[in-house]
Amino acid sequence: MLSGEFIAFIGLALVAIMGGVLLLNLTKVVHMVVALVFTFVSIAGIYVLLSAEFLAAVQILIYSGAITIIMLFGIMLTKHNDESEAKGIGWRKILLFLGVLAFGAAVYIGIYDLDFTSETSSLHVKNTEQIGLALYSDYIIPFELTSVVLLVTLVGAIILARKDDNGKEGDKE
Amino acid sequence: MENAWLIPLFPLLSFLVLLIAGRRLREASAYAGILLTLASLAMSVYMLAERFTKPTFKSESVWLTIGDLKLTAGFEVNQLNALMLVIVSLVSFLVHIYSRGYMHGDERFPVFYAYLGLFTFAMLGLVLSPNLLQTYIFWELVGLGSFLLIGFYFYKESAKHAAQKAFIMTRIGDVGLLIGMILLFWQTGSFEYDEIFASVKEGAVSETMITLTAILIFIGAVGKSGQFPLHTWLPDAMEGPTPVSALIHAATMVAAGVYLVAATFPLFAASETALMTVSVIGAFTAIFAASIGIVQKDIKRVLAYSTVSQLGYMMLALGSAGYVAGVFHLMTHAFFKALLFLAAGSVIHAVHTQDIEKMGGLWKKLRFTAPLFLIGTLAISGVPLFSGFFSKDEILVAAWVHGNKALFWLAVTAAFFTAFYMFRLFFMVFAGEARTHMKNVHESPGSMIFPMAVLGVLAIASGYINTPWFGTFLGDWLVEGNSALGHGHVEGPAWIMIVATLVSLSGILLAYLIYVKRSISRDWLISRAPLTYNVLRNKYYIDEFYGMTFVYGAKAVSLFLRFIETFLVEGLVKTVTVFVQTLGKTGSKIQSGQVQTYGAIAFVGLAVLMVIFALTGGYL
Amino acid sequence: MSNVPVSAFLALALILFCIGLYGALSKRNTVIVLISIELMLNAVNINLVTFSKYGPAPSINGQIFALFAIAIAAAEAAIGLAILIALYNNRKTVNIDEMDQLKH
Numbered sequence: 001m002l003s004g005e006f007i008a009f010i011g012l013a014l015v016a017i018m019g020g021v022l023l024l025n026l027t028k029v030v031h032m033v034v035a036l037v038f039t040f041v042s043i044a045g046i047y048v049l050l051s052a053e054f055l056a057a058v059q060i061l062i063y064s065g066a067i068t069i070i071m072l073f074g075i076m077l078t079k080h081n082d083e084s085e086a087k088g089i090g091w092r093k094i095l096l097f098l099g100v101l102a103f104g105a106a107v108y109i110g111i112y113d114l115d116f117t118s119e120t121s122s123l124h125v126k127n128t129e130q131i132g133l134a135l136y137s138d139y140i141i142p143f144e145l146t147s148v149v150l151l152v153t154l155v156g157a158i159i160l161a162r163k164d165d166n167g168k169e170g171d172k173e
Numbered sequence: 174m175e176n177a178w179l180i181p182l183f184p185l186l187s188f189l190v191l192l193i194a195g196r197r198l199r200e201a202s203a204y205a206g207i208l209l210t211l212a213s214l215a216m217s218v219y220m221l222a223e224r225f226t227k228p229t230f231k232s233e234s235v236w237l238t239i240g241d242l243k244l245t246a247g248f249e250v251n252q253l254n255a256l257m258l259v260i261v262s263l264v265s266f267l268v269h270i271y272s273r274g275y276m277h278g279d280e281r282f283p284v285f286y287a288y289l290g291l292f293t294f295a296m297l298g299l300v301l302s303p304n305l306l307q308t309y310i311f312w313e314l315v316g317l318g319s320f321l322l323i324g325f326y327f328y329k330e331s332a333k334h335a336a337q338k339a340f341i342m343t344r345i346g347d348v349g350l351l352i353g354m355i356l357l358f359w360q361t362g363s364f365e366y367d368e369i370f371a372s373v374k375e376g377a378v379s380e381t382m383i384t385l386t387a388i389l390i391f392i393g394a395v396g397k398s399g400q401f402p403l404h405t406w407l408p409d410a411m412e413g414p415t416p417v418s419a420l421i422h423a424a425t426m427v428a429a430g431v432y433l434v435a436a437t438f439p440l441f442a443a444s445e446t447a448l449m450t451v452s453v454i455g456a457f458t459a460i461f462a463a464s465i466g467i468v469q470k471d472i473k474r475v476l477a478y479s480t481v482s483q484l485g486y487m488m489l490a491l492g493s494a495g496y497v498a499g500v501f502h503l504m505t506h507a508f509f510k511a512l513l514f515l516a517a518g519s520v521i522h523a524v525h526t527q528d529i530e531k532m533g534g535l536w537k538k539l540r541f542t543a544p545l546f547l548i549g550t551l552a553i554s555g556v557p558l559f560s561g562f563f564s565k566d567e568i569l570v571a572a573w574v575h576g577n578k579a580l581f582w583l584a585v586t587a588a589f590f591t592a593f594y595m596f597r598l599f600f601m602v603f604a605g606e607a608r609t610h611m612k613n614v615h616e617s618p619g620s621m622i623f624p625m626a627v628l629g630v631l632a633i634a635s636g637y638i639n640t641p642w643f644g645t646f647l648g649d650w651l652v653e654g655n656s657a658l659g660h661g662h663v664e665g666p667a668w669i670m671i672v673a674t675l676v677s678l679s680g681i682l683l684a685y686l687i688y689v690k691r692s693i694s695r696d697w698l699i700s701r702a703p704l705t706y707n708v709l710r711n712k713y714y715i716d717e718f719y720g721m722t723f724v725y726g727a728k729a730v731s732l733f734l735r736f737i738e739t740f741l742v743e744g745l746v747k748t749v750t751v752f753v754q755t756l757g758k759t760g761s762k763i764q765s766g767q768v769q770t771y772g773a774i775a776f777v778g779l780a781v782l783m784v785i786f787a788l789t790g791g792y793l
Numbered sequence: 794m795s796n797v798p799v800s801a802f803l804a805l806a807l808i809l810f811c812i813g814l815y816g817a818l819s820k821r822n823t824v825i826v827l828i829s830i831e832l833m834l835n836a837v838n839i840n841l842v843t844f845s846k847y848g849p850a851p852s853i854n855g856q857i858f859a860l861f862a863i864a865i866a867a868a869e870a871a872i873g874l875a876i877l878i879a880l881y882n883n884r885k886t887v888n889i890d891e892m893d894q895l896k897h
Contacts, residue, residue, distance in 0.1 A: 003797075005797055006797050009797045009801065009802075013801075013805045016805065016809060017805070017808055017809070017812070020808070020809055020812035020813070020816075020832060021812065023812070023816060023825070023828070023829070023832070024812060024815065024816055029822055029824060029825060032825055032828065033828060036828055036831075036832065039809070039832065039835070040835065043809075043835050043838075043839060046802070046805070046839060046842075047839075047842055049797070050802070050842045050843060050845070050846045050847075051846055052842050052845070052846075052856050052859070054856070054860075055838075055842060055856055055859055055860060055863075058860065058863055059835075059838075059863070062863050062864075062866075062867050063831070063835065063863070066867060067831060067866070067867060067870045070870055070871060070874050071824060071827065071828055071870070071874070073874070074824050074827075074874040074877055074878065075824050077878055077881070078824070078877070078878065078881045078887045079881075079885075079887070092819075093819050096815065096818050096819055097815065100811050100814055100815045101811075103811065103814075104807055104808070104811045107807055108804065108807060111800050111803040111804065111807065112800050112804070113800065114799055114800050114803065115798065115799060115800070116799065116847060116848060116849045123845065123846055123851065123853060123856070127856075130853045131853060131856060131857065131860070134853050134854070134857050135857060135860075139857055142861060146861060146864050146865070149864075149865065149868055150864065150867075150868055153868035153871050153872055154871075156872055156875065157871050157872060157874075157875035160872075160875035160876060160878070160879045161875055161878065161879070
């Protein structure tokens with residue numbers, strides 16, 4: 001009964017969740033980020049299962065690569081006292097945990113027996129080509145806009161950093 | 174008479190001008206005050222002259238409209254008002270002149286004149302009021318003016334206390350007046366004198382209610398006119414400058430009580446009980462204050478007690494249905510008592526003391542003041558041919574004719590006392606030799622002598638407008654066209670006049686024997702009746718009695734209330750504040766500025782909503 | 794064809810989302826908070842891709858959407874980090890509970 005797909009899913013899901021749990025429970029910030037890399041990679045696997053090969057590649061490139069590296073930079077550029085994280089369990093955390101549990105349960109009630117009788121899709125056939133066609137036809141305007149957003153992000157990030165340098169110099173004087 | 178409303182405005186203008194420019198005018202402010210008061214006086218005299226030929230003038234306009242109810246404001250010139258206008262503005266004018274000499278060199282000279290203006294305005298407004306509400310407003314304004322002037326030397330502890338005492342004691346009376354006023358309004362639906370009298374005449378108001386309201390209004394008059402038992406403030410009010418005593422506490426304000434009773438006389442006339450109350454209180458006050466006056470040693474206090482006593486006379490007259498007699502005595506008393514006070518002020522000005530034990534032999538030194546003081550003394554003692562004689566005679570006749578013989582004899586005794594203590598005062602101040610060494614005794618300046626001279630003439634002459642010998646012109650005129658006020662002149666047995674004369678002469682004789690001839694030793698009298706002497710000396714211990722009862726009572730009550738305040742009210746308030754504060758503190762703690770916390774709280778709220786949503790089955 | 798139910802993918806997404814949410818709201822370190830937010834975005838992406846394949850109307854659109862989401866998430870991460878560093882230079886801290894300027 002157990003198909004290969006199912007086994008793959010279970011395995012990937014477990015790794016993903018494990019990564020998330022480790023993220024919450026590790027004490028060192030760098031370890032947390034590394035734990036998260038596992039999650040990102042297994043999510044890429046999930047994408048493959050869902051016949052989105054291109055997205056899986058993007059996921060690994062962007063998340064496991066770029067974003068993780070950015071985060072590591074962020075961590076390295078700032079000072080951390082990791083011990084301060086383990087500061088007992090306050091009423092807030094308990095309340096928050098209960099809230100998250102309740103939220104999860106409430107949403108789960110909505111999704112646990114969700115099933116769509118859908119026709120078979122042909123997403124796995126030439127997946128990248130399909131995405132490319134869609135992007136350059138139907139979604140050309142959002143696609144171009146995204147490039148603008150990325151440009152603005154780039155400029156914005158540089159300005160933020162530059163301002164700091166000026167401020168720093170001002171401080172030193 | 175259409176312009177009568179201008180009369181009170183002149184002193185108000187004087188008050189405002191001096192308030193604004195007083196500092197710059199310095200002593201020239203006296204001229205502003207004098208000129209403006211003179212304008213009032215001229216108009217008042219004109220009004221009076223006009224009133225002789227024309228009927229009562231009344232002008233009103235709507236002041237407030239509350240639902241169907243219209244409150245009016247306006248003025249009225251009837252016989253009584255016109256007469257009072259002249260008395261008030263005349264005395265005020267003379268006092269204005271007098272003060273220029275008396276207050277000379279005082280640092281707050283312009284302020285004094287400003288206060289005089291305010292008071293005169295209030296008094297004239299009171300006199301012109303055609304309804305109770307307006308009367309009450311000016312009534313309180315008069316009280317304020319009196320308070321300010323008594324406390325003029327506010328840096329003196331005693332003056333401060335006297336001013337407070339005057340204010341509080343008269344307030345007690347004012348409450349009575351206010352309640353009476355409201356009751357009358359409730360019963361008749363109007364504050365107008367005319368409408369009230371009309372409905373009383375028609376019998377629209379029950380007998381009991383008339384009596385009650387009349388007595389309540391009388392309580393207001395008791396407070397203002399210093400009748401027993403609210404008389405104690407009047408002698409203390411002598412702490413004010415002497416011209417003020419002459420203006421307020423002899424001629425005008427204290428007469429306001431009598432005026433009020435006279436103005437609402439038809440109401441009193443409708444109730445025998447009310448009249449009885451008025452006459453009994455009046456007669457008792459007359460003899461009571463006179464007996465205290467015998468032993469006082471302060472020149473102004475003697476005059477103050479004589480004022481109380483004379484006001485008692487007026488009340489007795491009004492209570493004995495002697496409307497004319499009361500108003501007549503009010504007028505003559507205003508003149509001769511103002512004269513006496515001004516003369517006393519002149520004496521004080523000369524010798525710088527108020528203790529009559531230290532004076533003596535001033536007759537030769539005060540060439541003008543002394544004869545004028547003598548005129549006043551003769552007038553108040555009821556010596557024939559002086560004004561006091563005629564008016565007092567009218568009162569005695571009214572008391573006799575009205576039927577209560579006991580009150581009549583009380584009044585006669587009081588007349589004896591009056592003659593005695595007034596001449597005791599006169600002899601001790603002016604006769605014999607100086608008991609202490611007096612330096613720089615000099616006659617007062619002309620600005621002080623002139624008003625006294627005018628009043629001296631009036632103290633003699635004003636009696637002749639209403640005498641049984643030459644016609645009762647004033648009386649006939651006063652009651653003209655208003656039967657509720659009684660008769661213009663009441664015929665009494667001729668012997669009353671003789672008795673009155675004998676009584677006053679014997680009082681003078683007794684005073685002469687004791688204080689000039691010394692054929693009866695003062696010490697002997699005191700040693701024979703030390704108890705009586707001490708009781709009188711201490712004014713029947715009334716002040717002490719009030720101190721023991723009302724003041725301590727009030728203190729006890731206020732302690733109790735303070736206890737309630739601290740523990741109950743404040744406790745409640747504290748609880749509320751602590752609650753609100755805790756709430757606020759919690760609120761500000763939540764406002765920590767930490768976005769994460771905000772997010773957490775918002776999310777928990779969302780979770781709760783979702784759980785509720787899921788439990789109630791609203792999902793899909 | 795498939796024996797992995799839709800709800801399994803959705804449940805996985807839900808669990809990851811909840812983990813991200815909890816991390817975002819409870820961690821003191823701002824970097825970790827940002828990472829948690831990335832995790833939440835990923836959970837959403839899983840949802841999008843799942844519906845793209847097993848939804849009522851399967852089409853490529855879901856994947857396109859996820860693609861855009863990834864692009865914006867990358868931009869967000871870059872800006873977030875830049876702001877964080879600017880903040881760090883001013884306040885010398887990355888602890889989120891010490892950033893309370895909103896209070897003033």
